[in-house]
Amino acid sequence: xxxxxxxxxxxxxxxxxxxxxxxxxxxxxxxxxxxxxxxxxxxxxxxxxxxxxxxxxxxxxxxxxxxxxxxxxxxxxxxxxxxxxxxxxxxxxxxxxxxxxxxxxxxxxxxxxxxxxxxxxxxxxxxxxxxxxxxxxxxxxxxxxxxxxxxxxxxxxxxxxxxxxxxxxxxxxxxxxxxxxxxxxxxxxxxxxxxxxxxxxxxxxxxxxxxxxxxxxxxxxxxxxxxxxxxxxxxxxxxxxxxxxxxxxxxxxxxxxxxxxxxxxxxxxxxxxxxxxxxxxxxxxxxxxxxxxxxxxxxxxxxxxxxxxxxxxxxxxxxxxxxxxxxxxxxxxxxxxxxxxxxxxxxxxxxxxxxxxxxxxxxxxxxxxxxxxxxxxxxxxxxxxxxxxxxxxxxxxxxxxxxxxxxxxxxxxxxxxxxxxxxxxxxxxxxxxxxxxxxxxxxxxxxxxxxxxxxxxxxxxxxxxxxxxxxxxxxxxxxxxxxxxxxxxxx
Ligand SMILES: [Fe+2]
Numbered sequence: 131x132x133x134x135x136x137x138x139x140x141x142x143x144x145x146x147x148x149x150x151x152x153x154x155x156x157x158x159x160x161x162x163x164x165x166x167x168x169x170x171x172x173x174x175x176x177x178x179x180x181x182x183x184x185x186x187x188x189x190x191x192x193x194x195x196x197x198x199x200x201x202x203x204x205x206x207x208x209x210x211x212x213x214x215x216x217x218x219x220x221x222x223x224x225x226x227x228x229x230x231x232x233x234x235x236x237x238x239x240x241x242x243x244x245x246x247x248x249x250x251x252x253x254x255x256x257x258x259x260x261x262x263x264x265x266x267x268x269x270x271x272x273x274x275x276x277x278x279x280x281x282x283x284x285x286x287x288x289x290x291x292x293x294x295x296x297x298x299x300x301x302x303x304x305x306x307x308x309x310x311x312x313x314x315x316x317x318x319x320x321x322x323x324x325x326x327x328x329x330x331x332x333x334x335x336x337x338x339x340x341x342x343x344x345x346x347x348x349x350x351x352x353x354x355x356x357x358x359x360x361x362x363x364x365x366x367x368x369x370x371x372x373x374x375x376x377x378x379x380x381x382x383x384x385x386x387x388x389x390x391x392x393x394x395x396x397x398x399x400x401x402x403x404x405x406x407x408x409x410x411x412x413x414x415x416x417x418x419x420x421x422x423x424x425x426x427x428x429x430x431x432x433x434x435x436x437x438x439x440x441x442x443x444x445x446x447x448x449x450x451x452x453x454x455x456x457x458x459x460x461x462x463x464x465x466x467x468x469x470x471x472x473x474x475x476x477x478x479x480x481x482x483x484x485x486x487x488x489x490x491x492x493x494x495x496x497x498x499x500x501x502x503x504x505x506x507x508x509x510x511x512x513x514x515x516x517x518x519x520x521x522x523x524x525x526x527x528x529x530x531x532x533x534x535x536x537x538x539x540x541x542x543x544x545x546x547x548x549x550x551x552x553x554x555x556x557x558x559x560x561x562x563x564x565x566x567x568x569x570x571x572x573x574x575x576x577x578x579x580x581x582x583x584x585x586x587x588x589x590x591x592x593x594x595x596x597x598x599x600x601x602x603x604x605x606x607x608x609x610x611x612x613x614x615x616x617x618x619x620x621x
Pocket of ligand 1: 400404495621
């Protein structure tokens with residue numbers, strides 16, 4: 131460990147990085163002027179204060195300290211992520227949540243690194259332990275090391291973070307995650323029920339009862355290049371619809387009726403920005419004397435009003451069979467969900483994951499509005515979708531080139547975005563420079579209500595003596611928009 135300044139905690143890591151602990155404003159200014167083009171400050175709280183500055187600094191010194199900072203990330207050891215590491219816990223859900231939080235935080239750091247275009251970088255915190263963990267993890271991931279190799283390398287360098295269990299657990303979790311990705315070692319799926327089903331696929335079923343059978347349809351909207359999906363349990367005729375489009379609600383309702391389906395759920399993978407959901411109109415078209423129609427559903431975290439707000443890993447049943455699990459896949463928008471259709475008596479080739487805009491065929495959704503986050507989407511895609519068995523089929527919300535589906539194996543091999551390392555992916559997504567979706571201003575407010583304004587319109591018409599079908603026919607129709615962009619980035 132090389133001490134090259136009056137601050138005893140300064141150490142050169144390699145030609146790209148150095149780490150430092152509490153350091154005076156003057157020393158930091160000197161290091162920046164002489165060598166370190168960028169300074170990443172791991173501040174002790176979200177306020178980005180000067181908590182890591184040398185305690186002896188006066189106000190002028192602290193101001194000088196702050197002026198040197200290129201980027202900062204709150205790295206608070208009181209955060210449950212660091213105060214309660216769970217690497218040895220038997221609680222699979224807690225472990226999966228902890229891992230996801232660990233990788234999510236690493237992704238946040240990677241985004242900060244991506245924002246600093248000049249090297250070398252000085253990473254600093256109060257003691258240099260957090261800085262050491264960050265640089266050691268980042269370099270190990272860049273070099274393709276395992277967690278064990280990273281820890282040995284850090285021991286050889288005399289980095290002090292290895293003596294702090296929380297720091298070591300976080301860095302190891304991140305490094306192992308990316309090591310497993312690069313070695314195509316399947317990471318256990320973070321949903322315990324899905325992980326158990328993968329381990330317990332039985333075809334043919336061990337019991338004497340006949341396995342459930344399902345009908346599947348993929349429907350298409352030419353204007354927005356949106357796919358709508360229908361799944362029906364054959365014996366009960368109970369079904370669900372994913373991502374309907376308002377202009378084609380009549381088509382979807384007619385199909386549901388022709389097939390004798392009782393539609394239980396209308397699912398939306400997210401608050402779409404490029405088209406208005408058909409949820410509200412379909413509820414009217416499919417309501418009858420015995421039922422108020424199917425339930426509109428969307429992730430609770432999206433904040434959109436609906437009949438059934440969905441929580442992560444919630445399951446939905448058709449015909450008494452649990453067939454759909456809601457996977458949280460934020461990143462394209464904060465409230466994105468993917469829906470995994472599976473049953474342990476179906477071969478893996480018949481499992482289907484409806485990915486919305488989180489993963490498109492050889493692409494992914496944009497991440498530049500609606501709470502989007504490139505780092506979050508990268509983590510979502512790899513932990514929730516690409517950790518499924520390789521033969522599982524993936525069905526996106528859109529395709530602009532005529533493709534209909536893909537598989538986990540194909541996307542692992544050919545997806546040009548998720549095949550990149552995290553830093554390159556963040557950089558690429560930050561430079562797509564896409565125009566806004568043509569229907570953004572129209573679609574967002576209506577989709578935040580799951581298209582329910584048509585129901586209100588129908589109610590007022592009914593009060594005036596109109597039938598629900600006439601209300602549906604007169605439901606608000608979006609203005610004609612220019613053809614959807616041929617972008618592969620979804621909206
Ligand atoms: Fe979208």
